[in-house]
Amino acid sequence: MKTIGYAASAAGAPLSPYAFERRALRPNDVAMEILYCGVCHTDLHMARNDWGWTTYPIVPGHEIVGRVIEVGPEVTRFKAGDAVAVGCMVDSCQRCDQCRKGEEQLCREGITQTYNCPDRMTGDITYGGYSKHVVVREEFVLSVPDGLDLSRAAPLLCAGITTYSPLRTWNVGPGSRVGVIGLGGLGHMAVKLASGLGAHVAVLSRSHDKQADARALGADELLVSTHKEAMVKAGSSFDLIVDTVPVRHDLNPYLPLLDVDGTLVIVGQVGPLEEPITTPLLLGRRRVAGSPIGGIAETGEMLDFCGRKNILPECEMIRMDAINEAFERMERSDVRYRFVIDMSSLPGRAA
Numbered sequence: 001m002k003t004i005g006y007a008a009s010a011a012g013a014p015l016s017p018y019a020f021e022r023r024a025l026r027p028n029d030v031a032m033e034i035l036y037c038g039v040c041h042t043d044l045h046m047a048r049n050d051w052g053w054t055t056y057p058i059v060p061g062h063e064i065v066g067r068v069i070e071v072g073p074e075v076t077r078f079k080a081g082d083a084v085a086v087g088c089m090v091d092s093c094q095r096c097d098q099c100r101k102g103e104e105q106l107c108r109e110g111i112t113q114t115y116n117c118p119d120r121m122t123g124d125i126t127y128g129g130y131s132k133h134v135v136v137r138e139e140f141v142l143s144v145p146d147g148l149d150l151s152r153a154a155p156l157l158c159a160g161i162t163t164y165s166p167l168r169t170w171n172v173g174p175g176s177r178v179g180v181i182g183l184g185g186l187g188h189m190a191v192k193l194a195s196g197l198g199a200h201v202a203v204l205s206r207s208h209d210k211q212a213d214a215r216a217l218g219a220d221e222l223l224v225s226t227h228k229e230a231m232v233k234a235g236s237s238f239d240l241i242v243d244t245v246p247v248r249h250d251l252n253p254y255l256p257l258l259d260v261d262g263t264l265v266i267v268g269q270v271g272p273l274e275e276p277i278t279t280p281l282l283l284g285r286r287r288v289a290g291s292p293i294g295g296i297a298e299t300g301e302m303l304d305f306c307g308r309k310n311i312l313p314e315c316e317m318i319r320m321d322a323i324n325e326a327f328e329r330m331e332r333s334d335v336r337y338r339f340v341i342d343m344s345s346l347p348g349r350a351a
């Protein structure tokens with residue numbers, strides 16, 4: 001299937017139109033027309049080879065929403081016209097203990113990522129959602145529940161599940177005390193989802209500037225992390241802190257905020273942090289953990305939860321040809337809170 005997308009051809013190159021082929025349908029494949037694709041920080045890092053493992057050309061995008069246009073003969077759950085979504089992974093071994101219990105994101109053999117990853121059968125590098133069409137095996141395609149606004153649902157597929165999964169892992173519910181560090185794409189979803197689950201939610205921020213925004217998103221309070229007295233007073237007052245900061249930073253101010261057996265879970269930064277001081281970890285049996293996206297079943301559960309509660313990301317819709325400017329604005333944190341590409345702005349047709 002001929003299609004068109006936007007690709008970067010080298011680390012310093014802007015994204016530009018790129019014509020390529022999607023694979024012919026395998027028996028268990030679903031072909032979809034992409035309507036919307038969210039813009040994740042990972043897209044920017046990968047397009048620029050910030051982590052050193054990018055293969056060019058790269059077509060980023062792993063927050064994908066669209067409609068089924070065709071299915072392979074063995075597909076049972078989808079038919080043409082269905083509203084569907086694809087997130088950060090498009091395949092896994094399907095046999096290991098983690099895959100069997102629905103934690104495909106932890107597959108022992110490693111997941112096949114939606115872009116910049118070798119296909120398990122052909123070895124071809126996967127291309128992501130900054131394109132008109134995508135072909136994905138049925139097991140990694142999700143139904144979008146009725147009533148969930150398709151134009152705003154895309155960021156749920158990475159930012160949503162990345163923050164929902166740790167909330168569920170650590171049993172957040174009514175009575176839980178949850179802190180959220182960072183109020184970007186992930187952080188704003190952590191606030192909405194934790195609040196939707198019934199938790200008391202505090203945004204941890206370096207200044208008062210985000211007070212009104214935090215409230216509007218559903219937070220109960222904003223704790224200013226540079227305010228010494230307030231931080232001392234907030235000691236041992238959180239069960240879970242979701243740390244969404246996507247760059248190197250210092251955990252030490254936050255660890256004493258956790259209650260005994262509390263957990264700070266890192267979902268943003270991939271790479272080094274400032275050196276941690278272990279004293280508060282030992283004294284309070286506190287933990288620092290990490291968490292990657294979530295399994296397919298849990299992603300479906302999250303979509304249903306958002307449908308029921310009408311929880312949607314705050315999005316700024318852009319045209320495909322505005323992506324390079326959007327990357328620059330993301331680097332300055334100049335977005336509230338997620339860019340979503342309207343794929344109808346992408347010219348070109350499939351054969």
Ligand SMILES: [Zn+2]
Pocket residue numbers: 040041042043062088158159
């Ligand atoms: Zn992402």
Ligand SMILES: [Zn+2]
Pocket residue numbers: 092093094095096097098099100104106107108109110
């Ligand atoms: Zn597996």
